[in-house]
Amino acid sequence: MTPHPSTTDREALIECCSVWKLYGDRAEALAARYGQNISTEILKETGTISAARDVTFDVRKGEIFVIMGLSGSGKSTILRCMTGLIEPTLGSLKVAGTDLKTASYEEMIEIRRHKMGMVFQDFALLPHLTVLDNIAFPLRVQGISKTLRHSKAREMMDLVGLSGRGNHWPHELSGGQQQRVGIARSLMTEPEIWFLDEPFSALDPIIRTEMQNEFLRLQNLLQKSIVFVTHDFDEAVRLADRIAIMEGGCVVQIGTPEELITRPATPYVTEFTKNIPRSKVVRVRTVMGPANKGLLIEPVSADALVGDIAQRVLSYRDPVPVTDEDGQIIGTIDAPKVAAVLMNKEAET
C-alpha cells in the first residue's frame, strides 16, 4: 500500500507557526526581550536550551505527516506542543481551528478528549484493566455507560484484529498485540487528528513491519489526519505523505519521501536518504519522457512507483505509455529510465 503522493490541495488542520520552546532560568525573559530575533549566541551565553527553534509547518486533512530526526532533535517537544501538553515559548499553534495560546482550560480538555487520539511507544496500558476496559477507557472518562462503551470497544477490537481478546490482561499479550490495544483505545473517541509518538519502536523488526502495514490498512479505511514521530527514516518513507526532518530543534527540510531522497537540502538529510533505494520512492511522473500516442502497449500510471512497474517496462523494447488519473496519456517511460532509477542514479529526462 502506498500513501497518496500529494495532499497539497487539502485544508490545514494544524498550523504550527514560528514555534520556539526554550528551557532555562532566563527562557521567558529572553523571549520577551528578543522575540523571534533571539540569536544562537545569546542562547549559548545564557545556557538556554532551544528544544524547538522557529518551527513552521502545517498538517493537512487526511495526510500522514511524519516528524523524523535523531534523538534530541526536538520531535517530542513539537508533538507535545501540538497536543497542548506543553506551551511554546514563542510562536503560534492552531489545531482544528483553535489557537492553543488563547484557548481556555475547558476548550483544551475538549480538544484533547474529542479531537485528538494519541498512541505512545510504551503502550501506556492500565495493567489492572482487561483489554476491553483498556480500550473502553476514554469513553469511561467521558461518562459513557458501560454497555455503550463496551459495545464500541468490541467494534474497535474487531477493527484492529483483537477479536476475542477482551477478557485478557495486558501482560498476557505480545508487544504487537499490546500496541493494537493502544491503537484501538486511541480511536475510541473518533479523533480528527491522530498523534503517534514512536509507536512501533519497542517492537522487533518483523512485528514492526506487520504493524506498519496494519497502520496503513487502518488509515486507508479511516482517512485520519496523522502526526507520526519516528527516528527511523525507513519507517518514515514507508508511511509518510510528507516528512519534516528535524535537527537541533529546527526543521531542516519538509517534503514527500521522493522530494527528500531526490533533492536532499542538507548533508544531514543526505545522510538519512543515501541508503533508501530510489525505486521505492521515485514515481513514474518524475522520470517520464514526452507522450507518444502511437504506442499500443498497456499504459502505467504516472503515480506508480518505478519499483512497482520496473519489471513490466523492462520486458518491452518500446517505451510504455504513461497515463494520469483521468486515463489521459501524458508521457512515456522506457527501460533506460527505469534502469537508472533501479541503479540509484539520476534518471535522464
Ligand SMILES: Nc1ncnc2c1ncn2[C@@H]1O[C@H](COP(=O)(O)OP(=O)(O)OP(=O)(O)O)[C@@H](O)[C@H]1O
Ligand atoms: N524539560 C526539559 N528541560 C530541559 N531540556 C529539555 C526538556 N525537554 C527536552 N529538553 C531538551 O530539548 C531537546 C529536544 O528534546 P526532545 O525530547 O524533543 O527530542 P526528541 O527528538 O524527541 O528525542 P528522542 O527521540 O530521544 O525522544 C533535547 O536536547 C532535550 O534534552
